[in-house]
Amino acid sequence: MRTVEQLLTYPKISGKEVKEYLDLAVGLVEHNLKDFTEYFPDSNSQNNFYPQTENVEWTTGFWTGEIWLSYEATGKEAFKKAGEVQVDSFLKRIVDKVDVNHHDMGFLYTPSCVAAYKLTGNETAKKAALLAADNLMARFQEKGQFFQAWGELGAPDNYRLIIDCLLNMPLLFWAAEVTGNSDYAQKAEAHIKTAMNYVIREDHSTYHTYFFDPQTGEPVRGVTHQGHRDGSAWARGQAWGIYGCAMAYRYVKNPEYIDIFKKVTDYFLTHLPSDLIPYWDFDFDDGSDQSRDSSASVAAVCGMLEMSKYMEKEDAEYYTDMAKRLLLAAAKECAVQSPEQSNGLLLHGTYAHASEHNPCANRGVDECNTWGDYYYLEALTRLSKDWQLYW
Ligand code: GLY
DSSP states (O other), X not given: OOOHHHHTTSOOOOHHHHHHHHHHHHHHHHHHTTTSXXXXXXXXXXXXXXXXXXXXXXXXXXXXXXXXXXXXXXXXHXXXXXXXXXXXXXXXXXXXXXXXXXXXXXXXXXXXXXXXXXXXXXXXXXXXXXXXXXXXXXXXETTTTEEOOSSSTTOGGGOEEEGGGGGGXXXXXXXXXXXXXXXXXXXXXXXXXXXXXXXXXXXXXXXXXXXXXXXXXXXEEEEOSSSSSTTSOBHHHHHHHXXXXXXXXXXXXXTHHXXXXXXXXXXXXXXXXXXXXXXXXXXXXXXXOSOBOHHHHHHHHHHHHHHGGGSOHHHHHHHHHHHHHHHHHHHHHHBOXXXXXOSSSBOSEEEEOOOTTSOOOOEEEEEOBHHHHHHHHHHHHHXXXXXXXXX
C-alpha cells in the first residue's frame, strides 16, 4: 500500500518522454500492420507475441483503435487504409452476428468504428457501430435496469451486470447523438445508475459483477469473475470503475460521479505496490509472486486524465499528476522497446488468473493484451495534445 505522501515523491512523465514513448509505440504499430490488417491480434500474447486471429472475442477493436491513434499521430495513409480494411470486417461481423452475443459492443465498436467515423467520416463505420449499439440495446433488462453482460438473456445464473460495462456506455451516448433517438442515452443512464449503486463497496473497492433477481429486479449479491475472491478488488475492475466514472460524468454530468471517482481512484492509488504496477488483484502487494496487470494501470491513467477535465483546478492537477506518475512507471517497466522483443506495446499484463475462489483458468498471465496496448497508446496520446476522444 502507498500513502499519498509516498505517491507524491514519484517522478512524473515529462513532455519529452511522452513524445519518445509515443513515437516508439506508433513505430511498433506500423511494423505490425503487415501481420494485422486482414487479421487481428489475439486477445493476449503468447511469450510476448500475439498470434493472428479472425475478428472474434471482445478485444479486436483495441488493435483497430491503435491503428486510428497512430493515424492521428502521423497522418500516414498506411494506417488509414489498414483501419478501413478492419472497419469492413467489423461491419461483416455485426451483420453476420459473429461472436456478438454479449454486451461488449462498446469495447469492440468504439475504438474501431466510432473512431473511424469521427476521424474520417467513414459511413460503413457509422452503420456498423449503430448496428452494434442496437445489438447492445437488446440486452437491457427492465427488471433491475441494467445491461446483462453475458449468456442467455433472463437466465438466473447470468442475470448480472459487470463493472467493465461502464466502458460500453459511450457507444450508446454516441448512437443517441447521431440518430437523435434518446432511448439509447436513457438506457445507458439507467444502467450507469444501477451499476454505481451496487458495484461500489463501503471502502470504495468494487465488485466485478453483481447479480439481480430476474423476477423482481431486486439486488442479490456481488460476485467476482476475474478477481481473486468475491470481496477483493480485481485491479482491472477497479480501473474500469475509474474510467467508467469519468465516462459517466462526461455524459450524465451528475456531480456524485466525481465524488465516486475520487474515492474509487484513491483506493486504486493507495493500494499500488512500490513500483506502481498493480498486481492482478489488490489482495497482493510488495513481495508477492503473483502476476501484474499493467493494463489496469494504463486504463486507470486514461480515466484520471479524462475526469481531470471536469474537476476543480486543485483536484484536476492532483489526478493529472498521479496519472503522469503511473504512466512513467508503466512505460519504464513495461514498454516494448523493439519488434524483436514483442509484437505488442505493453508487457506484464494479466488477462485472467485462476484462484480457488474464481471460475477462471490462467490466461495471458504476464503477457501483453490488446486493451493494455490500446490504453497505453491512448494515455500517451492524451498527454501529447488536446485529444478528441473516440469514447
Ligand atoms: N472486460 C473483460 C476484461 O477486462 O477482462
